[in-house]
Amino acid sequence: MLQNRVNSFSHFQLVLTLLGAFILLFIVAPLLGMIISTPFKAITATAADSQVLNSIWLSIWVAMVTSLLFAIPAIPLAYILARYNFPLKNLINGIIDLPVVIPHSVVGIALLGFIAGDGLLGKTFDAFGVKLLGTPFAIAIAMAFVSLPFLVNSARDGFQQVPERLEQAALTLGASPFQVFFTISLPLAWRSIVTGLVMMFARGMSEFGAVVVIAYHPMVASVMIYDRFTAFGLKYAQPAAILFLFVSLIVFISLRFFSQKR
Protein backbone atom coordinates (compact mmCIF):
# COMPACT_ATOMS: atom_id res chain seq x y z
CA MET A 1 0.00 0.00 0.00
CA LEU A 2 2.90 2.29 0.84
CA GLN A 3 4.30 2.01 -2.71
CA ASN A 4 1.04 3.07 -4.28
CA ARG A 5 1.09 6.39 -2.50
CA VAL A 6 2.67 9.56 -3.84
CA ASN A 7 6.44 9.72 -3.18
CA SER A 8 6.39 12.71 -0.85
CA PHE A 9 3.79 11.05 1.25
CA SER A 10 6.01 8.04 1.85
CA HIS A 11 8.74 10.39 3.14
CA PHE A 12 6.20 11.82 5.47
CA GLN A 13 5.36 8.34 6.67
CA LEU A 14 9.02 7.53 7.16
CA VAL A 15 9.41 10.53 9.49
CA LEU A 16 6.29 9.51 11.40
CA THR A 17 7.52 5.95 11.77
CA LEU A 18 10.96 6.99 13.01
CA LEU A 19 9.54 9.37 15.59
CA GLY A 20 7.06 6.75 16.73
CA ALA A 21 9.79 4.14 16.99
CA PHE A 22 11.79 6.49 19.19
CA ILE A 23 8.90 6.76 21.66
CA LEU A 24 8.36 3.00 21.72
CA LEU A 25 12.06 2.38 22.25
CA PHE A 26 12.11 4.97 25.02
CA ILE A 27 9.42 3.01 26.88
CA VAL A 28 10.63 -0.49 26.20
CA ALA A 29 14.43 -0.09 26.37
CA PRO A 30 14.89 0.61 30.12
CA LEU A 31 12.56 -2.23 31.03
CA LEU A 32 14.25 -4.62 28.65
CA GLY A 33 17.70 -3.46 29.81
CA MET A 34 16.79 -4.19 33.39
CA ILE A 35 15.56 -7.67 32.50
CA ILE A 36 18.62 -8.51 30.42
CA SER A 37 21.12 -7.30 33.01
CA THR A 38 19.59 -9.33 35.83
CA PRO A 39 20.68 -12.98 36.22
CA PHE A 40 17.80 -15.44 35.92
CA LYS A 41 18.87 -17.12 39.14
CA ALA A 42 18.42 -13.90 41.09
CA ILE A 43 14.85 -13.64 39.78
CA THR A 44 13.95 -17.21 40.75
CA ALA A 45 15.48 -16.71 44.18
CA THR A 46 13.42 -13.55 44.67
CA ALA A 47 10.30 -15.37 43.49
CA ALA A 48 10.71 -17.69 46.46
CA ASP A 49 11.04 -14.79 48.91
CA SER A 50 7.82 -14.64 50.91
CA GLN A 51 8.24 -10.92 51.69
CA VAL A 52 8.27 -10.17 47.96
CA LEU A 53 5.33 -12.43 47.21
CA ASN A 54 3.29 -11.03 50.08
CA SER A 55 3.85 -7.46 49.00
CA ILE A 56 2.94 -8.18 45.38
CA TRP A 57 -0.19 -10.01 46.48
CA LEU A 58 -1.07 -7.10 48.79
CA SER A 59 -0.74 -4.65 45.89
CA ILE A 60 -3.00 -6.76 43.69
CA TRP A 61 -5.81 -7.49 46.09
CA VAL A 62 -5.98 -4.04 47.68
CA ALA A 63 -6.03 -2.39 44.22
CA MET A 64 -8.73 -4.78 43.05
CA VAL A 65 -10.99 -4.41 46.08
CA THR A 66 -10.47 -0.63 46.01
CA SER A 67 -11.51 -0.41 42.35
CA LEU A 68 -14.61 -2.52 42.87
CA LEU A 69 -15.75 -0.76 46.06
CA PHE A 70 -15.19 2.76 44.74
CA ALA A 71 -16.96 1.82 41.49
CA ILE A 72 -20.26 1.74 43.40
CA PRO A 73 -20.38 5.52 43.92
CA ALA A 74 -18.07 6.43 41.00
CA ILE A 75 -20.24 4.93 38.23
CA PRO A 76 -23.39 6.85 39.24
CA LEU A 77 -21.29 10.03 39.41
CA ALA A 78 -20.06 9.33 35.88
CA TYR A 79 -23.69 8.88 34.79
CA ILE A 80 -24.71 12.21 36.33
CA LEU A 81 -21.84 13.96 34.56
CA ALA A 82 -22.77 12.34 31.26
CA ARG A 83 -26.54 12.93 31.40
CA TYR A 84 -27.38 16.08 33.31
CA ASN A 85 -26.49 19.70 32.90
CA PHE A 86 -26.20 21.75 36.05
CA PRO A 87 -24.32 24.79 37.31
CA LEU A 88 -20.64 24.24 38.11
CA LYS A 89 -20.53 21.01 36.08
CA ASN A 90 -17.20 22.08 34.56
CA LEU A 91 -15.82 22.71 38.02
CA ILE A 92 -16.83 19.18 39.06
CA ASN A 93 -15.22 17.70 35.95
CA GLY A 94 -12.08 19.63 36.90
CA ILE A 95 -12.17 18.31 40.45
CA ILE A 96 -12.37 14.75 39.12
CA ASP A 97 -9.12 15.33 37.20
CA LEU A 98 -7.32 16.93 40.17
CA PRO A 99 -5.65 13.72 41.44
CA VAL A 100 -3.91 13.37 38.08
CA VAL A 101 -2.18 16.73 38.35
CA ILE A 102 -1.34 16.91 42.09
CA PRO A 103 2.09 15.52 43.05
CA HIS A 104 1.43 12.21 44.73
CA SER A 105 3.53 13.00 47.76
CA VAL A 106 1.20 15.96 48.31
CA VAL A 107 -1.76 13.57 48.04
CA GLY A 108 -0.11 11.34 50.66
CA ILE A 109 0.44 14.27 53.06
CA ALA A 110 -3.16 15.49 52.63
CA LEU A 111 -4.61 12.03 53.14
CA LEU A 112 -2.39 11.40 56.15
CA GLY A 113 -3.91 14.40 57.88
CA PHE A 114 -7.33 13.08 57.01
CA ILE A 115 -6.96 9.54 58.34
CA ALA A 116 -4.44 10.08 61.17
CA GLY A 117 -5.70 9.83 64.75
CA ASP A 118 -6.54 13.54 64.87
CA GLY A 119 -7.97 13.70 61.34
CA LEU A 120 -11.67 13.61 60.53
CA LEU A 121 -11.86 10.03 59.34
CA GLY A 122 -9.17 8.90 61.80
CA LYS A 123 -11.10 10.34 64.78
CA THR A 124 -14.32 8.64 63.71
CA PHE A 125 -12.66 5.24 63.43
CA ASP A 126 -10.66 5.84 66.61
CA ALA A 127 -13.95 6.20 68.47
CA PHE A 128 -14.65 2.56 67.57
CA GLY A 129 -11.13 1.53 68.54
CA VAL A 130 -10.03 1.06 64.92
CA LYS A 131 -6.66 2.39 63.76
CA LEU A 132 -6.42 3.20 60.05
CA LEU A 133 -2.77 4.14 59.71
CA GLY A 134 -0.55 1.27 58.63
CA THR A 135 -3.46 -0.90 57.47
CA PRO A 136 -4.58 -2.04 54.01
CA PHE A 137 -7.43 0.42 54.47
CA ALA A 138 -4.97 3.33 54.44
CA ILE A 139 -3.32 1.88 51.33
CA ALA A 140 -6.74 1.61 49.67
CA ILE A 141 -7.52 5.27 50.40
CA ALA A 142 -4.27 6.36 48.77
CA MET A 143 -4.77 4.08 45.75
CA ALA A 144 -8.37 5.21 45.26
CA PHE A 145 -7.51 8.89 45.42
CA VAL A 146 -4.95 8.76 42.64
CA SER A 147 -6.77 6.26 40.39
CA LEU A 148 -10.44 7.35 40.52
CA PRO A 149 -10.16 9.79 37.57
CA PHE A 150 -9.47 6.87 35.23
CA LEU A 151 -12.71 5.12 36.12
CA VAL A 152 -14.93 8.23 36.30
CA ASN A 153 -13.70 9.66 32.99
CA SER A 154 -13.92 6.38 31.11
CA ALA A 155 -17.39 5.56 32.48
CA ARG A 156 -18.62 9.10 31.73
CA ASP A 157 -17.47 8.78 28.11
CA GLY A 158 -19.20 5.40 27.95
CA PHE A 159 -22.52 6.79 29.22
CA GLN A 160 -22.27 9.73 26.83
CA GLN A 161 -22.17 7.32 23.93
CA VAL A 162 -25.44 5.66 24.95
CA PRO A 163 -28.21 7.41 22.93
CA GLU A 164 -30.59 9.14 25.31
CA ARG A 165 -33.41 8.02 23.02
CA LEU A 166 -32.91 4.41 24.15
CA GLU A 167 -33.39 5.47 27.77
CA GLN A 168 -36.51 7.42 26.79
CA ALA A 169 -37.89 4.39 24.95
CA ALA A 170 -37.31 2.22 28.03
CA LEU A 171 -39.10 4.79 30.21
CA THR A 172 -42.16 4.82 27.95
CA LEU A 173 -42.19 1.01 27.98
CA GLY A 174 -42.87 1.19 31.71
CA ALA A 175 -39.38 0.93 33.20
CA SER A 176 -38.51 2.94 36.31
CA PRO A 177 -35.43 5.19 36.16
CA PHE A 178 -33.55 2.57 38.21
CA GLN A 179 -34.56 -0.17 35.77
CA VAL A 180 -33.53 2.00 32.84
CA PHE A 181 -30.11 2.54 34.42
CA PHE A 182 -29.49 -1.13 35.14
CA THR A 183 -31.00 -2.64 31.99
CA ILE A 184 -30.08 -0.06 29.34
CA SER A 185 -27.48 2.54 30.35
CA LEU A 186 -25.15 0.29 32.34
CA PRO A 187 -25.00 -2.64 29.88
CA LEU A 188 -24.48 -0.31 26.92
CA ALA A 189 -21.69 1.60 28.67
CA TRP A 190 -20.22 -1.61 30.07
CA ARG A 191 -17.16 -1.81 27.87
CA SER A 192 -16.02 1.70 28.80
CA ILE A 193 -16.71 1.03 32.46
CA VAL A 194 -14.63 -2.16 32.44
CA THR A 195 -11.81 -0.34 30.64
CA GLY A 196 -12.00 2.35 33.31
CA LEU A 197 -11.93 -0.28 36.07
CA VAL A 198 -8.88 -1.95 34.54
CA MET A 199 -7.09 1.38 34.26
CA MET A 200 -8.07 2.29 37.82
CA PHE A 201 -6.82 -1.06 39.07
CA ALA A 202 -3.55 -0.79 37.17
CA ARG A 203 -2.96 2.77 38.36
CA GLY A 204 -3.80 1.88 41.97
CA MET A 205 -1.59 -1.20 41.97
CA SER A 206 1.42 0.77 40.73
CA GLU A 207 0.97 3.75 43.07
CA PHE A 208 4.00 4.62 45.18
CA GLY A 209 4.12 8.30 46.18
CA ALA A 210 0.88 8.58 48.10
CA VAL A 211 1.10 5.09 49.59
CA VAL A 212 4.62 5.46 50.93
CA VAL A 213 3.58 8.53 52.94
CA ILE A 214 0.40 7.04 54.31
CA ALA A 215 1.38 3.37 54.83
CA TYR A 216 5.01 2.27 54.71
CA HIS A 217 3.82 -0.92 56.32
CA PRO A 218 2.30 -3.30 55.39
CA MET A 219 4.51 -2.99 52.33
CA VAL A 220 2.93 -2.97 48.91
CA ALA A 221 5.19 -4.05 46.03
CA SER A 222 6.19 -0.54 44.95
CA VAL A 223 7.21 0.42 48.51
CA MET A 224 9.00 -2.91 48.99
CA ILE A 225 11.09 -2.31 45.84
CA TYR A 226 11.93 1.22 46.98
CA ASP A 227 12.79 -0.12 50.43
CA ARG A 228 15.18 -2.69 48.98
CA PHE A 229 16.76 -0.05 46.75
CA THR A 230 17.47 2.41 49.57
CA ALA A 231 18.61 -0.27 52.03
CA PHE A 232 20.64 -2.59 49.75
CA GLY A 233 21.12 -0.92 46.38
CA LEU A 234 20.15 -1.36 42.75
CA LYS A 235 21.28 -4.95 42.24
CA TYR A 236 19.14 -6.13 45.11
CA ALA A 237 16.05 -4.18 44.05
CA GLN A 238 16.12 -5.23 40.38
CA PRO A 239 14.92 -8.85 40.66
CA ALA A 240 11.93 -7.75 42.79
CA ALA A 241 11.21 -4.98 40.28
CA ILE A 242 11.28 -7.45 37.39
CA LEU A 243 8.98 -9.82 39.20
CA PHE A 244 6.47 -7.06 39.93
CA LEU A 245 6.74 -5.88 36.33
CA PHE A 246 5.84 -9.36 35.05
CA VAL A 247 2.98 -9.85 37.45
CA SER A 248 1.57 -6.40 36.60
CA LEU A 249 1.83 -7.11 32.88
CA ILE A 250 0.16 -10.49 33.15
CA VAL A 251 -2.72 -9.14 35.24
CA PHE A 252 -3.10 -6.03 33.06
CA ILE A 253 -3.00 -7.90 29.74
CA SER A 254 -5.43 -10.58 30.87
CA LEU A 255 -7.88 -7.98 32.20
CA ARG A 256 -7.70 -6.02 28.93
CA PHE A 257 -8.17 -9.19 26.97
CA PHE A 258 -11.19 -10.11 29.05
CA SER A 259 -12.74 -6.65 28.82
CA GLN A 260 -12.30 -6.42 25.06
CA LYS A 261 -13.75 -9.84 24.47
CA ARG A 262 -17.02 -8.87 26.11
Add this chain to the structure above:
Amino acid sequence: MLVVDQISKHLPTFSLSEVTFKVSQPDYFMLLGPSGSGKSLLLQIISGLVKPDSGRIFFNGNDITTTPAGKRNLGILFQDLALFPHLSVFDNIAYPLRVKKQSISIVRQTVNDLAAHFSISKLLKQNVASLSGGEKQRVALARTLASKPSILLLDEPLSAVDAQLHLDIMGMLRSINRQGTPIIHVTHNFEEAISLASKVGVLNQGQLVQVGEPVEVFQNPRSEFVAKFTGAKNFFRVKELNATRNGLVYAVLPSDKKIAFYADTILPKGFVCFPEDSVVLSTQVENQSALNVFRGKVIDIFAQRFGYEVIIDCGFRISALVTKESLEKLNILAGTEIFAAVKASAVKYIPEM
Protein backbone atom coordinates in the same frame (compact mmCIF):
# COMPACT_ATOMS: atom_id res chain seq x y z
CA MET B 1 -60.36 9.40 25.97
CA LEU B 2 -57.24 11.56 25.82
CA VAL B 3 -57.67 15.30 26.21
CA VAL B 4 -54.83 17.65 25.40
CA ASP B 5 -55.81 20.98 26.90
CA GLN B 6 -53.99 24.20 26.02
CA ILE B 7 -50.52 22.71 26.03
CA SER B 8 -47.73 25.24 25.60
CA LYS B 9 -43.99 24.75 25.55
CA HIS B 10 -41.42 27.42 24.80
CA LEU B 11 -37.98 26.41 23.66
CA PRO B 12 -35.23 28.85 22.64
CA THR B 13 -35.86 28.38 18.94
CA PHE B 14 -39.40 27.10 18.92
CA SER B 15 -42.76 27.26 20.70
CA LEU B 16 -45.89 25.18 20.94
CA SER B 17 -48.79 27.39 21.88
CA GLU B 18 -52.05 26.36 23.47
CA VAL B 19 -52.58 23.14 21.58
CA THR B 20 -55.97 21.58 22.36
CA PHE B 21 -57.57 18.43 20.98
CA LYS B 22 -59.32 15.23 21.99
CA VAL B 23 -58.75 11.66 20.92
CA SER B 24 -61.48 9.19 21.78
CA GLN B 25 -61.74 5.42 21.66
CA PRO B 26 -61.90 4.50 17.96
CA ASP B 27 -59.99 7.51 16.63
CA TYR B 28 -57.08 7.32 14.27
CA PHE B 29 -55.86 10.85 14.87
CA MET B 30 -53.39 12.11 12.31
CA LEU B 31 -51.28 15.06 13.39
CA LEU B 32 -50.19 16.62 10.12
CA GLY B 33 -47.61 19.35 9.73
CA PRO B 34 -44.46 20.38 7.92
CA SER B 35 -41.13 19.55 9.54
CA GLY B 36 -40.39 21.87 12.42
CA SER B 37 -44.07 22.43 13.19
CA GLY B 38 -43.75 20.86 16.65
CA LYS B 39 -45.34 17.47 15.97
CA SER B 40 -42.65 15.35 17.59
CA LEU B 41 -42.36 17.70 20.55
CA LEU B 42 -46.12 17.44 21.10
CA LEU B 43 -45.87 13.65 21.01
CA GLN B 44 -43.05 13.71 23.56
CA ILE B 45 -45.12 15.94 25.82
CA ILE B 46 -48.09 13.57 25.60
CA SER B 47 -45.86 10.58 26.33
CA GLY B 48 -44.38 12.30 29.38
CA LEU B 49 -40.80 12.64 28.17
CA VAL B 50 -40.99 16.43 28.01
CA LYS B 51 -42.76 18.64 30.56
CA PRO B 52 -45.07 21.31 29.13
CA ASP B 53 -44.74 24.89 30.41
CA SER B 54 -48.49 25.11 30.82
CA GLY B 55 -51.68 23.25 29.99
CA ARG B 56 -52.99 19.87 31.09
CA ILE B 57 -53.33 16.37 29.71
CA PHE B 58 -56.19 14.15 30.83
CA PHE B 59 -56.64 10.47 30.20
CA ASN B 60 -60.06 8.98 30.93
CA GLY B 61 -60.78 11.95 33.17
CA ASN B 62 -57.55 11.70 35.21
CA ASP B 63 -55.00 14.49 35.05
CA ILE B 64 -51.78 12.83 33.88
CA THR B 65 -49.83 16.05 33.22
CA THR B 66 -47.25 15.22 35.89
CA THR B 67 -47.46 11.41 35.74
CA PRO B 68 -44.04 9.89 34.91
CA ALA B 69 -43.71 8.50 31.38
CA GLY B 70 -43.52 4.91 32.57
CA LYS B 71 -46.87 5.13 34.36
CA ARG B 72 -48.95 6.67 31.57
CA ASN B 73 -49.36 3.43 29.69
CA LEU B 74 -49.04 5.23 26.35
CA GLY B 75 -46.97 3.34 23.80
CA ILE B 76 -44.72 5.45 21.63
CA LEU B 77 -43.02 4.31 18.44
CA PHE B 78 -40.08 6.60 17.74
CA GLN B 79 -39.04 7.57 14.26
CA ASP B 80 -35.61 6.00 14.82
CA LEU B 81 -37.34 2.98 16.44
CA ALA B 82 -34.93 2.99 19.43
CA LEU B 83 -34.43 -0.78 19.51
CA PHE B 84 -32.04 -1.85 22.26
CA PRO B 85 -28.85 -2.93 20.46
CA HIS B 86 -27.57 -5.14 23.28
CA LEU B 87 -30.73 -7.26 23.38
CA SER B 88 -32.03 -9.93 21.01
CA VAL B 89 -35.33 -9.50 19.18
CA PHE B 90 -37.02 -11.64 21.84
CA ASP B 91 -35.55 -9.61 24.70
CA ASN B 92 -36.52 -6.36 23.01
CA ILE B 93 -40.16 -7.38 22.73
CA ALA B 94 -40.08 -8.90 26.23
CA TYR B 95 -38.65 -5.71 27.74
CA PRO B 96 -41.90 -3.99 28.79
CA LEU B 97 -43.19 -7.26 30.25
CA ARG B 98 -40.03 -7.96 32.23
CA VAL B 99 -39.79 -4.49 33.76
CA LYS B 100 -43.32 -5.02 34.97
CA LYS B 101 -42.22 -8.33 36.51
CA GLN B 102 -44.55 -10.57 34.49
CA SER B 103 -44.08 -14.31 34.91
CA ILE B 104 -41.76 -16.16 32.54
CA SER B 105 -44.66 -18.04 30.96
CA ILE B 106 -46.64 -14.85 30.27
CA VAL B 107 -43.54 -13.20 28.79
CA ARG B 108 -42.91 -16.16 26.50
CA GLN B 109 -46.56 -16.45 25.50
CA THR B 110 -46.98 -12.73 24.75
CA VAL B 111 -43.74 -12.43 22.81
CA ASN B 112 -44.52 -15.52 20.74
CA ASP B 113 -48.04 -14.30 19.99
CA LEU B 114 -46.83 -10.87 18.90
CA ALA B 115 -44.01 -12.37 16.86
CA ALA B 116 -46.48 -14.63 15.06
CA HIS B 117 -48.81 -11.70 14.42
CA PHE B 118 -46.02 -9.61 12.90
CA SER B 119 -44.39 -12.57 11.07
CA ILE B 120 -41.09 -12.25 12.94
CA SER B 121 -41.10 -15.58 14.81
CA LYS B 122 -37.99 -16.73 12.98
CA LEU B 123 -36.07 -13.64 14.03
CA LEU B 124 -36.56 -13.91 17.79
CA LYS B 125 -33.03 -15.12 18.57
CA GLN B 126 -31.32 -12.65 16.28
CA ASN B 127 -29.51 -9.51 17.26
CA VAL B 128 -31.47 -6.41 16.25
CA ALA B 129 -28.48 -5.01 14.34
CA SER B 130 -28.81 -7.81 11.78
CA LEU B 131 -32.41 -6.95 10.84
CA SER B 132 -33.63 -5.16 7.72
CA GLY B 133 -35.49 -1.86 8.00
CA GLY B 134 -38.92 -3.46 7.68
CA GLU B 135 -38.07 -6.15 10.24
CA LYS B 136 -36.85 -3.53 12.70
CA GLN B 137 -40.11 -1.66 12.24
CA ARG B 138 -42.13 -4.76 13.08
CA VAL B 139 -39.99 -5.56 16.12
CA ALA B 140 -40.37 -2.00 17.41
CA LEU B 141 -44.11 -2.12 16.86
CA ALA B 142 -44.37 -5.50 18.60
CA ARG B 143 -42.33 -4.20 21.53
CA THR B 144 -44.55 -1.14 21.90
CA LEU B 145 -47.69 -3.29 21.77
CA ALA B 146 -46.28 -5.76 24.31
CA SER B 147 -46.80 -3.07 26.95
CA LYS B 148 -50.52 -3.12 26.04
CA PRO B 149 -50.72 0.67 25.64
CA SER B 150 -54.08 2.42 26.01
CA ILE B 151 -53.08 4.75 23.17
CA LEU B 152 -50.45 4.29 20.52
CA LEU B 153 -48.30 7.30 19.63
CA LEU B 154 -46.45 7.06 16.30
CA ASP B 155 -43.70 9.46 15.27
CA GLU B 156 -43.38 9.37 11.46
CA PRO B 157 -43.55 5.56 11.44
CA LEU B 158 -43.50 5.26 7.66
CA SER B 159 -40.76 7.73 6.78
CA ALA B 160 -37.92 5.22 6.78
CA VAL B 161 -39.80 2.41 5.05
CA ASP B 162 -39.65 1.69 1.33
CA ALA B 163 -42.76 1.84 -0.82
CA GLN B 164 -43.27 -1.92 -0.80
CA LEU B 165 -43.50 -2.05 3.00
CA HIS B 166 -45.57 1.10 3.19
CA LEU B 167 -48.87 -0.60 2.43
CA ASP B 168 -47.94 -3.52 4.67
CA ILE B 169 -47.31 -1.39 7.70
CA MET B 170 -50.25 0.92 7.02
CA GLY B 171 -52.43 -2.19 7.00
CA MET B 172 -51.00 -3.28 10.34
CA LEU B 173 -51.58 0.12 11.91
CA ARG B 174 -55.12 0.20 10.62
CA SER B 175 -55.87 -3.23 12.06
CA ILE B 176 -54.36 -2.30 15.45
CA ASN B 177 -56.68 0.70 15.44
CA ARG B 178 -59.70 -1.37 14.40
CA GLN B 179 -59.04 -3.71 17.31
CA GLY B 180 -59.71 -0.78 19.62
CA THR B 181 -56.44 1.05 20.26
CA PRO B 182 -56.69 4.76 19.50
CA ILE B 183 -53.69 6.03 17.55
CA ILE B 184 -52.05 9.44 17.37
CA HIS B 185 -49.87 9.43 14.29
CA VAL B 186 -47.51 12.27 13.46
CA THR B 187 -46.62 12.82 9.83
CA HIS B 188 -45.83 15.42 7.18
CA ASN B 189 -47.23 13.15 4.47
CA PHE B 190 -50.73 13.96 3.21
CA GLU B 191 -51.30 10.61 1.58
CA GLU B 192 -50.61 8.79 4.82
CA ALA B 193 -53.04 11.11 6.55
CA ILE B 194 -55.75 10.57 3.96
CA SER B 195 -55.23 6.82 3.88
CA LEU B 196 -55.39 6.22 7.59
CA ALA B 197 -56.95 9.09 9.49
CA SER B 198 -60.41 9.19 10.94
CA LYS B 199 -59.53 12.62 12.26
CA VAL B 200 -56.87 15.08 11.16
CA GLY B 201 -55.18 17.85 13.14
CA VAL B 202 -53.03 20.32 11.23
CA LEU B 203 -50.10 21.72 13.15
CA ASN B 204 -48.29 24.75 11.79
CA GLN B 205 -45.55 26.71 13.54
CA GLY B 206 -46.49 25.32 16.92
CA GLN B 207 -50.20 25.95 16.60
CA LEU B 208 -52.99 23.53 15.90
CA VAL B 209 -54.69 25.40 13.08
CA GLN B 210 -57.42 22.92 12.14
CA VAL B 211 -59.00 19.72 13.46
CA GLY B 212 -61.65 17.66 11.74
CA GLU B 213 -62.46 14.77 9.45
CA PRO B 214 -60.06 14.39 6.53
CA VAL B 215 -62.55 15.42 3.81
CA GLU B 216 -63.65 18.44 5.78
CA VAL B 217 -60.06 19.54 6.46
CA PHE B 218 -58.81 19.07 2.92
CA GLN B 219 -61.82 20.65 1.24
CA ASN B 220 -61.69 23.69 3.50
CA PRO B 221 -58.01 24.20 4.20
CA ARG B 222 -57.33 26.81 6.84
CA SER B 223 -53.58 26.93 6.39
CA GLU B 224 -51.30 27.56 3.47
CA PHE B 225 -49.63 24.25 4.23
CA VAL B 226 -52.82 22.28 3.59
CA ALA B 227 -53.97 24.55 0.79
CA LYS B 228 -50.70 23.98 -1.05
CA PHE B 229 -51.34 20.26 -1.11
CA THR B 230 -52.12 19.31 -4.69
CA GLY B 231 -55.82 19.26 -5.32
CA ALA B 232 -56.63 19.99 -1.73
CA LYS B 233 -60.02 21.48 -2.50
CA ASN B 234 -61.00 19.09 -5.27
CA PHE B 235 -60.98 16.21 -2.88
CA PHE B 236 -63.74 13.60 -2.92
CA ARG B 237 -64.57 10.33 -1.28
CA VAL B 238 -65.18 7.54 -3.77
CA LYS B 239 -68.39 5.53 -3.52
CA GLU B 240 -67.54 2.81 -5.97
CA LEU B 241 -64.73 1.87 -8.33
CA ASN B 242 -64.84 0.19 -11.72
CA ALA B 243 -61.52 -0.73 -13.25
CA THR B 244 -61.27 -1.31 -17.01
CA ARG B 245 -58.73 -3.49 -18.76
CA ASN B 246 -56.39 -0.74 -19.98
CA GLY B 247 -55.63 0.62 -16.50
CA LEU B 248 -58.33 3.26 -16.63
CA VAL B 249 -60.55 3.36 -13.56
CA TYR B 250 -63.97 4.92 -13.22
CA ALA B 251 -64.83 6.16 -9.76
CA VAL B 252 -68.34 7.01 -8.67
CA LEU B 253 -68.43 10.16 -6.57
CA PRO B 254 -71.03 10.82 -3.83
CA SER B 255 -73.06 12.84 -6.36
CA ASP B 256 -73.20 9.70 -8.59
CA LYS B 257 -71.05 11.49 -11.17
CA LYS B 258 -68.23 9.40 -12.62
CA ILE B 259 -64.62 10.42 -12.91
CA ALA B 260 -61.93 8.58 -14.88
CA PHE B 261 -58.26 8.21 -13.93
CA TYR B 262 -55.30 5.85 -14.04
CA ALA B 263 -54.15 3.91 -10.95
CA ASP B 264 -51.99 0.88 -10.09
CA THR B 265 -53.32 -0.05 -6.69
CA ILE B 266 -57.06 -0.24 -6.31
CA LEU B 267 -58.63 -0.79 -2.94
CA PRO B 268 -62.42 -0.80 -2.54
CA LYS B 269 -62.36 2.53 -0.72
CA GLY B 270 -60.46 5.70 -1.31
CA PHE B 271 -60.35 9.31 -2.35
CA VAL B 272 -59.72 11.15 -5.58
CA CYS B 273 -58.29 14.62 -5.92
CA PHE B 274 -57.05 16.91 -8.66
CA PRO B 275 -55.30 20.27 -8.58
CA GLU B 276 -57.36 23.40 -9.02
CA ASP B 277 -55.09 24.61 -11.80
CA SER B 278 -55.66 21.40 -13.78
CA VAL B 279 -59.32 22.24 -14.34
CA VAL B 280 -59.95 23.75 -17.78
CA LEU B 281 -63.12 25.83 -18.18
CA SER B 282 -64.95 26.36 -21.45
CA THR B 283 -68.38 27.48 -22.61
CA GLN B 284 -68.66 24.65 -25.18
CA VAL B 285 -67.90 20.91 -25.07
CA GLU B 286 -66.14 20.71 -28.42
CA ASN B 287 -62.53 19.56 -28.99
CA GLN B 288 -61.92 18.47 -25.44
CA SER B 289 -59.14 15.89 -25.07
CA ALA B 290 -59.97 15.47 -21.40
CA LEU B 291 -61.87 12.31 -20.46
CA ASN B 292 -63.72 14.06 -17.69
CA VAL B 293 -66.00 16.88 -18.70
CA PHE B 294 -68.59 18.08 -16.19
CA ARG B 295 -71.40 20.48 -16.94
CA GLY B 296 -72.25 22.90 -14.14
CA LYS B 297 -73.08 26.37 -12.98
CA VAL B 298 -70.66 28.92 -11.55
CA ILE B 299 -71.68 29.65 -7.98
CA ASP B 300 -68.84 31.80 -6.73
CA ILE B 301 -65.70 33.65 -7.85
CA PHE B 302 -62.87 34.70 -5.50
CA ALA B 303 -59.84 36.78 -6.34
CA GLN B 304 -56.60 34.96 -5.59
CA ARG B 305 -53.00 36.11 -5.55
CA PHE B 306 -52.64 34.99 -9.16
CA GLY B 307 -55.98 35.00 -10.99
CA TYR B 308 -59.35 33.83 -9.72
CA GLU B 309 -60.80 30.79 -8.05
CA VAL B 310 -64.06 29.72 -9.63
CA ILE B 311 -66.42 27.40 -7.77
CA ILE B 312 -68.66 25.33 -10.04
CA ASP B 313 -71.59 23.20 -8.99
CA CYS B 314 -71.69 20.11 -11.22
CA GLY B 315 -73.71 18.07 -8.77
CA PHE B 316 -70.56 18.26 -6.69
CA ARG B 317 -68.30 21.26 -6.20
CA ILE B 318 -65.22 21.78 -8.32
CA SER B 319 -62.69 24.55 -7.70
CA ALA B 320 -60.85 25.89 -10.74
CA LEU B 321 -58.02 28.35 -10.84
CA VAL B 322 -58.14 30.65 -13.88
CA THR B 323 -56.38 33.81 -14.99
CA LYS B 324 -58.08 37.17 -15.10
CA GLU B 325 -57.77 37.06 -18.92
CA SER B 326 -59.63 33.73 -19.21
CA LEU B 327 -62.29 34.95 -16.84
CA GLU B 328 -62.92 37.99 -19.01
CA LYS B 329 -62.62 36.11 -22.31
CA LEU B 330 -65.20 33.49 -21.31
CA ASN B 331 -67.26 36.15 -19.54
CA ILE B 332 -67.62 34.00 -16.46
CA LEU B 333 -70.03 35.36 -13.88
CA ALA B 334 -71.94 33.80 -11.03
CA GLY B 335 -74.72 31.72 -12.61
CA THR B 336 -72.90 31.14 -15.93
CA GLU B 337 -73.41 27.65 -17.39
CA ILE B 338 -69.98 26.17 -17.99
CA PHE B 339 -68.01 23.00 -18.78
CA ALA B 340 -65.18 21.96 -16.47
CA ALA B 341 -62.68 19.52 -18.00
CA VAL B 342 -60.22 17.46 -15.96
CA LYS B 343 -57.62 15.24 -17.62
CA ALA B 344 -57.65 11.66 -16.31
CA SER B 345 -53.89 11.92 -15.80
CA ALA B 346 -54.34 14.89 -13.45
CA VAL B 347 -56.57 12.91 -11.11
CA LYS B 348 -54.84 11.32 -8.16
CA TYR B 349 -56.30 8.33 -6.38
CA ILE B 350 -55.44 7.70 -2.72
CA PRO B 351 -56.68 4.36 -1.35
CA GLU B 352 -58.14 4.32 2.14
CA MET B 353 -56.62 1.68 4.39
